[in-house]
Amino acid sequence: MSDGRLSVPVGSDDHVVGPEDARLTLVEYGDYQCPYCGQAFPIVEQLRETFSDALRFVFRNFPLADMHPHAEAAAEVAEAAGLQGKFWEMHDTLYTNQRHLEEAALLRYVTDVGADVDQVSKDLASGAPRQRVEADFEGAIRSGANGTPTFFVNGARYDGSWTYEPFAKHLQDLLDHQ
Amino acid sequence: MALDVGTPAPEFELLATPDQRVALAEFDGPVVLIFYPADWSPVCSDELSVFSAASKLFHARGAQLLGISVDGAWCHEAYKEQRNIGFPLLADFNPKGAVAQLYGVYREHDGTTERALFVIDRDKKIAWSEVSPLGVNPGADGALRAVEALS
Incomplete structure (x- = not known):
């Protein structure tokens, strides 16, 4: 049976905001070009505000490239910015501007954050961001991610x-x- | 009732496009048969998009994905193009739902099929199956694990 359980535990490689000992861990598998993920973005912000230190939030990549032609490139650029400590700035910028994710715009956002x-371009060329996105994607599939976005709360897929x-x-x- | 694991998978030959038929017998490797209620419904669309995005993980293990619903080939063609789905969608259209009936997943009262997954092994036996509630998209993890268990 498909059990909808997070197959890759939250670890030190993850993009995390919130305390490690928070009682709630919310993992989002998201796609920067997906309009539903765009709608979920301010809702997640609101939940983080409401639950404050009781909640830690983790974002992982789940680009559905067949439907969203810019999603993979956007995810890679966010990961490359993350290598310079700018992941969340890029994540927020991409969701705020998700209607404009063509290559020139992505590079502009890199500067904006x-x-x-040049370093982002080098890192993209090295293939490391791509590998990271692909690993996230496979983890999503193995966890039973069933659309974009898919949320897991304390390891269980949230279908509500x-x-x-x-x-x-x-x-x-x-x-x-609890 | 959906066919049990270990049962021979019923053979079929259905239109995949308005002028091209696809038969189960054509595939040497494992086949993942994805029965879904209807083109264009929101849950089905998410389910097929996830399988489409995951198709390289299945192909890497030599498995073929096949979607199947009671919609006609022209409808499938428009739907595939709009959603950019990267595997065949078979039209179980005439006689309606005949293949779904063979697999035990036809919904007589509403004329659609269950949301059901079957993994068929190289010997054309059913190796794994799962029937989900109509409103719940099952994801691709169960089918992927079942395909991996075959190799």
Whole structure:
């Protein structure tokens, strides 16, 4: 049976915000060009605000390139910016500008977030960001990710609605029953 | 009831495009048969997009993905193009749902099929299957593990 369990535990390589000992760990497998992920972006921000130190948030790549032609390149650029400590700045910028993810725009965002463009280009050419994105993608499939975005809460796939009210209620219920 | 593991997989030959038929017998390696209720429904679209994106993981293990629903070949063609789905979608259209009936996943009362996955091994036996609730997209993990278990 498909069990919808996170197959790759959250580790030191992950992009994480929030305390390590938070009682809730929210992992998003997302695609920068996917409009639903774009809708989820401010909702996740709101959840982080509401649950504060009780929640840590992890973002992993799940680009559905057949549907979203810029998704793979955007994910790689975010990872390359991450090598310069600018992952979250890039992540936020890409979701805020997800209608404009063509190559020239991506390079402009690199400058906007204060990362070095030449270094990003070198890192992209090395293939390391691509390998990272592919590894995330395979981890998503093996975890039973079933669309974009797919959320896992404390390791279990969340199939409910990710609009704010029901998602916040789900997280609060978990806190109340832990 | 969906056919049990170990049962011989019923042979079929269906239109994959308006002028091209695909038969189970054509495939030497494992086949993942993806029954879904209908082209264009939101859950089906996500399910097929995930399988399409995961297709290289299946191909790397020599497995072929085949989608199948009761929609006609012209409908499949428009749907595949719009969603950019990278594997054949078979039209179980005439007589309607005949292959789904052979696999035990036809929904008589509404004329569609269950959301069901079958992994068929090289000997054309059913090696693994899963029927999901209609509203739940199963993801590709179970089928991928089943294909890996064959090799």
